[in-house]
Amino acid sequence: MLKLGIVKWRAKCSKHSGFDPYSDGRGAIRGGCNRCEALMEIYELHQKMMALMRQFNPPDPKKSAAKKRDDSHLQESLFDELENE
Known part of the structure; x- marks a missing residue:
């Protein structure tokens, strides 16, 4: 059994603090830093x-469906009542 815990890790380049690999990609790396x-x-x-990990053990669809909230109790539109009058 392999156990992987949650790891919170924050790091940034001291020279290029605005570099974000997720949004910028390789093209934003300056001077081969x-x-x-x-x-x-x-x-x-x-x-x-x-x-x-997702390929080895895909997420259970039952759990993801259970997380979705039931929005049936919410009002659909504020203006539906005004249009009928």
Whole structure:
């Protein structure tokens, strides 16, 4: 059995603090910065690991359906009542 816990990890490049691997991608790495390259590699490996985990054991559709809230009690539109008058 393999146990993986939740890991919260925050890191940024000291030279390029605005670099975000998720939104910027490899094209935003300036001057071949080693720290930005390392952040990008960590991000890509994390994405690959998550895809492999989902492939090995896909999420249970029953659990995801149970998480959705029932919106039937909410009013559909504020103006429906005015149009009928």
